[in-house]
Amino acid sequence: MWLNYIVNTYSFMKEHEKNTEQKILDAAEDVFMIKGMSGARMQEIADKAGINKALLHYYYRTKDKLFEKVFEKAFKIFIPKTLGMMSSDKPVIEKIEFFVNNYISLLYKHPFIPSFVLSELNRNPQILVNIFEKNIQFTENDILENFDKQIKTEVEAGILKPVDARNLMVNIIGMCIFPIIGRPVIQGVLFENNKAKYNEFLKQRKEFVKEFIINSIKA
Amino acid sequence: MWLNYIVNTYSFMKEHEKNTEQKILDAAEDVFMIKGMSGARMQEIADKAGINKALLHYYYRTKDKLFEKVFEKAFKIFIPKTLGMMSSDKPVIEKIEFFVNNYISLLYKHPFIPSFVLSELNRNPQILVNIFEKNIQFTENDILENFDKQIKTEVEAGILKPVDARNLMVNIIGMCIFPIIGRPVIQGVLFENNKAKYNEFLKQRKEFVKEFIINSIKA
DNA sequence: ATTTGATTTAACCAATTGGTCAAATTTACG
DNA sequence: CGTAAATTTGACCAATTGGTTAAATCAAAT
Numbered sequence: 125m126w127l128n129y130i131v132n133t134y135s136f137m138k139e140h141e142k143n144t145e146q147k148i149l150d151a152a153e154d155v156f157m158i159k160g161m162s163g164a165r166m167q168e169i170a171d172k173a174g175i176n177k178a179l180l181h182y183y184y185r186t187k188d189k190l191f192e193k194v195f196e197k198a199f200k201i202f203i204p205k206t207l208g209m210m211s212s213d214k215p216v217i218e219k220i221e222f223f224v225n226n227y228i229s230l231l232y233k234h235p236f237i238p239s240f241v242l243s244e245l246n247r248n249p250q251i252l253v254n255i256f257e258k259n260i261q262f263t264e265n266d267i268l269e270n271f272d273k274q275i276k277t278e279v280e281a282g283i284l285k286p287v288d289a290r291n292l293m294v295n296i297i298g299m300c301i302f303p304i305i306g307r308p309v310i311q312g313v314l315f316e317n318n319k320a321k322y323n324e325f326l327k328q329r330k331e332f333v334k335e336f337i338i339n340s341i342k343a
Numbered sequence: 344m345w346l347n348y349i350v351n352t353y354s355f356m357k358e359h360e361k362n363t364e365q366k367i368l369d370a371a372e373d374v375f376m377i378k379g380m381s382g383a384r385m386q387e388i389a390d391k392a393g394i395n396k397a398l399l400h401y402y403y404r405t406k407d408k409l410f411e412k413v414f415e416k417a418f419k420i421f422i423p424k425t426l427g428m429m430s431s432d433k434p435v436i437e438k439i440e441f442f443v444n445n446y447i448s449l450l451y452k453h454p455f456i457p458s459f460v461l462s463e464l465n466r467n468p469q470i471l472v473n474i475f476e477k478n479i480q481f482t483e484n485d486i487l488e489n490f491d492k493q494i495k496t497e498v499e500a501g502i503l504k505p506v507d508a509r510n511l512m513v514n515i516i517g518m519c520i521f522p523i524i525g526r527p528v529i530q531g532v533l534f535e536n537n538k539a540k541y542n543e544f545l546k547q548r549k550e551f552v553k554e555f556i557i558n559s560i561k562a
Numbered sequence: 563a564t565t566t567g568a569t570t571t572a573a574c575c576a577a578t579t580g581g582t583c584a585a586a587t588t589t590a591c592g
Numbered sequence: 593c594g595t596a597a598a599t600t601t602g603a604c605c606a607a608t609t610g611g612t613t614a615a616a617t618c619a620a621a622t
Contacts, residue, residue: 159466160466161382162378167608167610181612185611187610242462247378253531291551291555298525312475314509329510332514336559337559384578385581396581
């Protein structure tokens with residue numbers, strides 16, 4: 125359709141109106157996210173995109189290249205946003221409240237990404253190195269260093285108990301991410317496989333986690 | 344070798360002394376754990392076990408049956424032990440200290456199981472239902488209910504702040520498990536991909552996590 | 563209308579994969 | 593020993609998989 129180049133500019137367009145490249149990427153995301161790299165089939169991606177398998181290879185030459193695109197997109201949704209949530213000049217407690225709110229919302233919006241990214245990364249940690257090489261200057265170390273100093277300042281000001289920044293970060297992310305990654309186990313073992321109960325559980329997590337952290341580190 | 348049935352009884356035996364069935368199971372564990380169900384190759388398992396591929400199918404008829412055995416073993420190492428650590432009549436704080444110590448040790452001993460189990464479970468949650476059907480009466484609900492009551496008692500006794508048992512469990516497990524599941528990201532982003540620094544980090548986690556939890560829930 | 567370049571398709575291919583089978587070898591046992 | 597059962601092997605197969613190719617279609621500029 126010759127109108128494509130106009131229509132494609134807008135996000136309210138429906139499936140058949142998108143250009144092929146985007147349709148492929150969306151389909152690939154769906155399939156890779158659930159089946160993983162080795163479980164995904166090029167034919168299934170083609171079917172879901174409503175195109176021919178040869179066309180898939182016309183746009184993204186190999187499975188690996190397509191996978192790389194999908195993985196990198198998923199990875200970039202999380203890591204930079206995660207670190208971004210930590211960089212502001214709010215006091216630590218407020219920063220943590222902000223972080224937990226936004227991070228859990230992000231997880232709720234993309235529930236399949238964490239399991240996908242972490243399991244593929246466990247299977248092939250080399251992917252990370254490639255991403256690092258491509259995106260030369262990640263400022264994550266500055267952010268961490270900054271957070272560390274801020275904590276120390278507030279400890280001396282008598283606002284916080286002494287606490288290691290890295291350990292704290294791992295605690296926070298672990299508490300947020302585990303209910304998502306471990307959904308099948310949690311829903312099965314803790315909630316008798318009741319989907320509604322699990323969702324209800326998720327809804328009250330934000331408040332519980334925030335209170336739990338603050339109780340622990342407030343002086 | 345006709346001595347096999349004697350030799351195999353003991354655990355100090357070397358690879359070539361084990362019986363074929365066990366050699367296969369060990370090899371399958373190695374391969375499935377790292378490559379996952381769809382990434383694993385029967386040929387690789389056979390090679391690693393030092394046997395013929397046909398022999399693999401002689402002992403475990405299909406890939407699915409072999410996978411099921413490996414998965415169930417991995418799953419059973421964690422879930423029952425995890426719940427077991429919660430069932431004692433120690434006071435809550437002591438119970439949590441005991442749990443964190445033992446759970447992190449367990450994770451340290453089997454670092455590939457959590458990622459393997461959770462990612463396969465995310466890809467096919469049905470597996471859980473099958474396991475539940477096989478092992479009819481899991482007593483996890485009693486244990487949870489018990490833990491909940493115990494907390495309420497200690498809250499009324501002024502020992503603990505009010506805290507929901509399920510949320511607390513998810514927090515504890517999340518904090519313990521995330522450093523293992525997220526190893527590539529943590530090592531890469533937090534520790535400049537330095538293996539030694541990551542290991543050092545793991546070593547001090549027990550103390551940090553215990554203190555973090557207790558600080559949070561102690562009245 | 564013709565040409566040019568980008569897009570799309572159907573048919574095909576070589577390699578891999580899970581799985582089988584009949585024959586050979588080894589083990590257990592009378 | 594001899595023989596029956598269990599174990600092990602090499603050769604093989606059908607299906608699947610990622611990927612290719614040449615031809616067809618389409619959009620747009622001359």
